[in-house]
Amino acid sequence: MAPRADGLTLALPKGRILKQALPLLRRVGIDLAAVWEGEHDRRLQFELPPRPGGPVAGGARVLLVKPVDVPTYVEHGVADVGIAGADTLGEEARDLYEPLDLGIGACRLAIAEPAARPTPLRRGMALRVATKYPRLTLNHYRSKGIQPEIIPLFGSVELGPITGLSDQIVDLVESGETLRQNNLREVETILYVTSRLIVHPASLKLKQAPITALIAALRDALATDGPGSSARTAARPTGSEGTA
Known part of the structure; x- marks a missing residue:
């Protein structure tokens, strides 16, 4: 399935990883607080309003899914990007790209x-x-x-x-x-195991500007954490062994 033509769609893992990801996402302009009431909110899809000057300038849709299902939504083009653990990526050997190690969920x-x-x-x-x-x-x-x-x-x-x-x-x-x-x-x-940013290959071509902006913003946010930051910038297929 081809990615939708408008703003980015993000597949985020529910639970422990989402809690760790929220502060990082907030720092790059993706703030769920305005539309999501927290872990007691049972809704699974949210629309974020446009935010000029950031990686979600055109708005974004957020899907909250089980961690093991994140790569499936990205691989099938329902989501452009997602956050998934190296364990899931290594086990499923999906044909995706992982431009950043976010260092969360260790x-x-x-x-x-x-x-x-x-x-x-x-x-x-x-x-x-x-x-x-x-x-x-x-x-x-x-x-x-x-x-x-x-x-x-x-x-x-x-x-x-x-x-x-x-x-x-x-x-x-x-x-x-x-x-x-x-x-x-x-x-x-x-x-x-840590959690990675994963990207649908077609989205990387069709939505190059917002995805590149998102990767750059996340990389900068991770870099401010100091020398211990675990950001990795080399994109590679997740089907390869040794994804940690």
Whole structure:
């Protein structure tokens, strides 16, 4: 689907990442406060008025969607740009561009196992791994010469090894507190995860001026955070491995 011809459409992830993204977006002239009442507001689409002199000079439409669905809306041209985590981009291998690492939503995709029942890895071994990320998980274990049985779980992945369903899990870890409370230990990091600005390839051509302005404004906003800013300016397809 081709992008709509008028102002930009942004797909933003609901939840924790949106909370972290709002101050950054506000700094570049995209302020949802005027049209959105916060996390208790159940509306999923908003129209932002034109704001002369900024990246949304012609106005913008904002879609609030589940984080895992952001790349789908951008890939199909419903949204011009979006914010998505490196875990989702690496797992789904979408044909999109990611001109900036926004540095928000930092966590890691890691392997964990019962602290009292470690599983030494060796080539050719039988291994059951529960995860929401079958592609990234399979690629990682294959690189070690292991062909695991992948058990897809989309709820509390930590229950996999606790109940004996799996030997290990691969899941997102932020503080590690959930692992500790369930007597699991982190074994290895597969991917360091932050959230990226993603862009539909056709939008980059059809709406070059506002998208370029948005990227530049976000880059400048990130740069003011100092030397630790994680902005990355080289656009690349998200289908490549190692998107962190």
